[in-house]
Every structure is written in structure tokens, then in C-alpha cells.
Amino acid sequence: MTEARRHHPLTMVWKLWKLTKFSFVIAMYLFVIKFGSDSTFLKYGRIAFFLFVGVAVLVILFQWLTHKYKLDDASFHLYEGVFTKSVRTIPFAKIQNVNRHTTLFHRLFNMTSIRFETGLTGEEAAVEFEVISLAEADNIEKHVASPVTGGLMTVQDGEAAAESHAEAVKPQRTVHFKPTRKDIVRASFTSLSFLLLIPLLGSAYSKIDQFFHVKQEAKGLFSVIMDSWWIAAILIVVLTVVSVAFGIVRTFVKYGKYEISSDPERIYITKGLVDETVFSIAKQRVQAVEITQSVLKRLLGLAEVKLTSAGSLGDGEDKLEISSLYPFLPVQRAYEMISEMLPAYEVTREMNRLPAKSLWVRMLRPSWLWIVATAALFYFKPRLLGFEQTWWVLSGVLLIWIFVSRWLDFANTRYVLKDNFIQFRTGSLTTALLVSKREKIIEVNVTRSLFQKWLGLASVGTMNRAKPVHRAGIDDAPVELAESFVKWYMERRKEVKME
Structure with missing residues (x-):
């Protein structure tokens, strides 16, 4: 041109x-x-x-x-x-x-x-x-x-x-990958999209009331429904059916024409039934691969695979720094797809656990959230059902939740260094497994607090190109990992000739 x-x-x-x-x-x-x-x-x-x-x-x-x-x-x-x-x-x-x-x-x-x-x-x-x-x-x-x-x-x-x-x-x-009807139905329930109908109806009612002032009529209709149990029961059944149908239709519109494909050079993601989006990325531009699982997805054996890239996916509502392959992939299929599309990446299931002393460090580390929340509860002393000591019960529940969350994070944390690959898995309720190649990591860091030095522990982290930069790492890892981690990254000079 x-x-x-x-x-x-x-x-x-x-x-x-x-x-x-x-x-x-x-x-x-x-x-x-x-x-x-x-x-x-x-x-x-x-x-x-x-x-x-x-x-x-x-x-x-x-x-x-x-x-x-x-x-x-x-x-x-x-x-x-x-x-x-x-x-x-x-x-x-x-x-x-x-x-x-x-x-x-x-x-x-x-x-x-x-x-x-x-x-x-x-x-x-x-x-x-x-x-x-x-x-x-x-x-x-x-x-x-x-x-x-x-x-x-x-x-x-x-x-x-x-x-x-x-x-x-x-x-x-x-x-x-192409989602089947079974995948669409499962995705609609896993994403809880059927719960969106009621907030949407509430928002629509609020906007209509601003212009046409239907509040009084709505109160009268609500009173009629509450006075008759069979009308209320029928309405609940109808709302349930409509909500489920709404969730399935919404998921079908979003994922019904979903396709993940690749050629020797690029990965392609096509999605959208009405508004179609086609995203493609060169395989050599993939900075890292991330597999995330919520509690519900772990129970159903599902996972979401994301590709980290230096460029964003779009703008406005479509702006994504990390492109998702598909949010509801079967776990085994997710691992297989990574190997099929990105042969240069290796994902291993066998990873190292943190030592027991890491758990003690986490449990004994002060929680500023609990301290500030307890101070606020003590000052305001809220009452629940007339119970005067509600503040310390809420403080205790928060403390228990913090300990449980820290234990889950300890139990889920894994790591491995293998050849020129590194894998981190972290998270308590939602876990994230990051896989990256040494040549794609632009920066690493190792930090040690005084308490960590006493116990022979350290925190290690990586940084990949993304918008904003994508950081990953694990806390309270053995100091031996930190030492080998730095030596492992120094080998990058042999792989990257020019940035």
C-alpha cells in the first residue's frame, strides 16, 4: 500500500x-x-x-x-x-x-x-x-x-x-475444543449465570419507577402475592424455571459458537453467537500459561486455562490482559490442550510441597485485617438479636476464617523447577497454577524477613510481560529453593541473546 x-x-x-x-x-x-x-x-x-x-x-x-x-x-x-x-x-x-x-x-x-x-x-x-x-x-x-x-x-x-x-x-x-450442549448446560450452572435474572429485574424495576412511579402499584401486587400461598408458590416455581432458562440462553449466546484451534504458528479463540470475537496470538508471544480453579470447579473437575500475553485483548468491557481459552474445561482436557497447542510448554502434575515450618510462619504472622476489624468492632460494639457480646463473636469468626484460609493456602501451594520451566501453584479457595519458561520471565526477586531467616525460609517471585505486568510467586519457601531459583534464572543469559 x-x-x-x-x-x-x-x-x-x-x-x-x-x-x-x-x-x-x-x-x-x-x-x-x-x-x-x-x-x-x-x-x-x-x-x-x-x-x-x-x-x-x-x-x-x-x-x-x-x-x-x-x-x-x-x-x-x-x-x-x-x-x-x-x-x-x-x-x-x-x-x-x-x-x-x-x-x-x-x-x-x-x-x-x-x-x-x-x-x-x-x-x-x-x-x-x-x-x-x-x-x-x-x-x-x-x-x-x-x-x-x-x-x-x-x-x-x-x-x-x-x-x-x-x-x-x-x-x-x-x-x-468445541463445547457440546452438555458443556453449555454445565457452564451455565457453574458460572451461576441463572442468578443474574433477579438483579436484572430489580434494576429494570428501579429504572421504570424513576420515570413512571409504579412503586404503589408494585406494593399492592406484592401484598396480593404474599396473602396467597399458592400464588407465591407458583411465582417461585416460574421464577426458578425462567432463571434457569435465562442462564442457559445467556451461556449459549456467549459460548455456543466457541472454538479453540491452532496452526503451527498461532492460537485462535472464536466466541460469541451474536457478536463474534476472534482472538489470535502467535505461540512465540505467549509469556505464560495459567490454570485456575474455584472451589465449585474443583468439585466438578473443571478448570480455566489462560494465556498471558504482553498485549491486551481489547478495550472497554472486552479488555483482558490475560486471554482465557475456555472457563469450564475438564481438567484432564485442559492439560492435554496445553501440550497440543504449546508443545514448547511442559506441565507436570508432580510438584513439591512446602515444609511444615512454613505453616507455622503463616499461622503466627500478624493479621492487620483482624487487628483493624477487631478494633472497629470493639469501638462500635454492634448488637445482633440483642446479644451484647456480638463484637467478640464476630472477631473470633474472622480469626478462625483467617487461620483456615492460611492453612488452605499452605496445603494448595506447590512449586517445581524443571529444566527451563518453572511452576507455581497458590491460592486458598481459588487456586492458580502458573507455568512459564525461563526466557519469558523478565525479572525475579527473592525476599526474606527476619522471621524467615531464622527458620531458613524465603519468598520468591517472577514477573512476565503483560498489561499490567503479571507477577507470581510463593511465600515461605525453603531457602534452598531460593538459591537454586536465582542460579536457574541466571542461565537465561544463554537463551536470550537480545531483549
Whole structure:
């Protein structure tokens, strides 16, 4: 692409649509709900609303006219600014991962959005095309992934480029996981999404009451329900069925079209039934692998596998620094998938436990949470059911919970150093198993308190590139591990020639 070009014209329509969604509630209040009001505040509010919308539309137009982009064999060149011109150059080598997001709007026009994430921060964190044709997105993504192979294809070759690219890539991909109906149902209960219906109904009622004042009618209806046990029983059954159905539908919309696949170079995650998101990351860009399990997931034999990368997954609600493969994978399948997709990573089940003295250190370590909470309870002395000594009962319960939590963390903590890999598992109720390669760790630290020195213990930690940086480690490990840990990391100089 030798000449800078503007973004697709539908970008303006997309931004106007977002402006409409943002302004809808304000417009409803000013021009519908308060239609007959002659308030001075509302009068000037309407004028300000029209000025805001007018200026926003002009900004959208000028941005489309002045924002351009160009690609060469090694970099993006982004031209921006209305009065003050600026040029940003983003090397392809900085691209960490690629995120495509296709909303219903994009589907209507056979378009998509694509975002190239870097390991940088601020304005240079990403290169984003909010509306772009599928053919051009494929063309740019292919060019960024292999900038050495040659020049860009022209837009006129778009459809042929997309088809040839799809045919070239598809046979090489291996599909590792697609959720079945059983997986969807299990995920809906494991995620507790069926519990979201009642808060949503409560929020909807609150918003309706603000505009239409239905509080009195709602009180009358509630009284009728409470006076008749069979109506209350039927309502409870209906709410239960609707909540379960809501949870299943919500989970199906989110995970029904989920697919995890890979080719020799990249890992691909496709999700979303209505709004489709396709995330891809080069295998060499994976900084670490993390397997997390909550209490419920451990009981059901499920786990969530996350990939740590230097670039973020998106922005707004979709912004994730660590990309999740699938939150409800069977544990055995999770370990198998890591080996299949990332042969360079080794996950071992056999790990070392902490010595018994580590438990005593944890139990005897002061808890500032308990001290502050006890002081507050003693000062306020709350009463529960008229019981005057409630404060020390609550203090005792909190202390017991702290001891139980520390014991669980001790029991769950594991570690192992194996060749150029390191594994940490930590957590009390929710456990996290981190696996990283020595060459991907940018910093290590070893700390020892006075108490730890007396008992021959130490705390060790690692840092991986992410946004923000991803830290892991274990406390109260044997000092022998700390010594071998530092020596192990020093061997990194033989593996990394240049940062």
C-alpha cells in the first residue's frame, strides 16, 4: 500500500450509531418524559444537547477526512489530526496479538472490526480499524503476520485474497475444543449465570419507577402475592424455571459458537453467537500459561486455562490482559490442550510441597485485617438479636476464617523447577497454577524477613510481560529453593541473546 488511505466510510455510520446509543437516554428524558415542561434548566439543556450532537457529528466527519493509514513491509503508518497533524509508526514486530470483533451492525454490512495489540502503553497501545471489509482485514492480518513474504495485495483483489487466504489457512488448523450442549448446560450452572435474572429485574424495576412511579402499584401486587400461598408458590416455581432458562440462553449466546484451534504458528479463540470475537496470538508471544480453579470447579473437575500475553485483548468491557481459552474445561482436557497447542510448554502434575515450618510462619504472622476489624468492632460494639457480646463473636469468626484460609493456602501451594520451566501453584479457595519458561520471565526477586531467616525460609517471585505486568510467586519457601531459583534464572543469559 504505497499511498495513505482513509478508513471505510461506514466508520462514520458506526460512530454515529454509538453516538445515538449514548444520547438516547438523555434525548428520551429531555424530549419525551419532560416534553411539556417549560423549565429554564430543561430549555437550556435541550439547546446544549443539540450543540453537543452537532459538534460530535462534525468531529466524526473531520476525523474520517483526516485520519488515514498506510502499510509498508514492516510497519503501520497512521496519520491523524485535524489542526495538528501527527504520524504514528507501529512496527509489525511489536504486534502481540490480533482481535476481531463482529457485531450485528458489522454483519448487516458484511464488515468486521480488527485490532492489533502491541506491548506498548498509551496512544500507541493498538492499531484499530473499527469498520473494515472482511477481505481487507484478512489481507492486512496476513501481511502483518508475514511481512517478509512480499507486498500487500490490492483492494480490488479483496474477495479473491480472502478466499485464497482462508483456503490456505483452514487445512492447517487443528480444532482442539468445541463445547457440546452438555458443556453449555454445565457452564451455565457453574458460572451461576441463572442468578443474574433477579438483579436484572430489580434494576429494570428501579429504572421504570424513576420515570413512571409504579412503586404503589408494585406494593399492592406484592401484598396480593404474599396473602396467597399458592400464588407465591407458583411465582417461585416460574421464577426458578425462567432463571434457569435465562442462564442457559445467556451461556449459549456467549459460548455456543466457541472454538479453540491452532496452526503451527498461532492460537485462535472464536466466541460469541451474536457478536463474534476472534482472538489470535502467535505461540512465540505467549509469556505464560495459567490454570485456575474455584472451589465449585474443583468439585466438578473443571478448570480455566489462560494465556498471558504482553498485549491486551481489547478495550472497554472486552479488555483482558490475560486471554482465557475456555472457563469450564475438564481438567484432564485442559492439560492435554496445553501440550497440543504449546508443545514448547511442559506441565507436570508432580510438584513439591512446602515444609511444615512454613505453616507455622503463616499461622503466627500478624493479621492487620483482624487487628483493624477487631478494633472497629470493639469501638462500635454492634448488637445482633440483642446479644451484647456480638463484637467478640464476630472477631473470633474472622480469626478462625483467617487461620483456615492460611492453612488452605499452605496445603494448595506447590512449586517445581524443571529444566527451563518453572511452576507455581497458590491460592486458598481459588487456586492458580502458573507455568512459564525461563526466557519469558523478565525479572525475579527473592525476599526474606527476619522471621524467615531464622527458620531458613524465603519468598520468591517472577514477573512476565503483560498489561499490567503479571507477577507470581510463593511465600515461605525453603531457602534452598531460593538459591537454586536465582542460579536457574541466571542461565537465561544463554537463551536470550537480545531483549
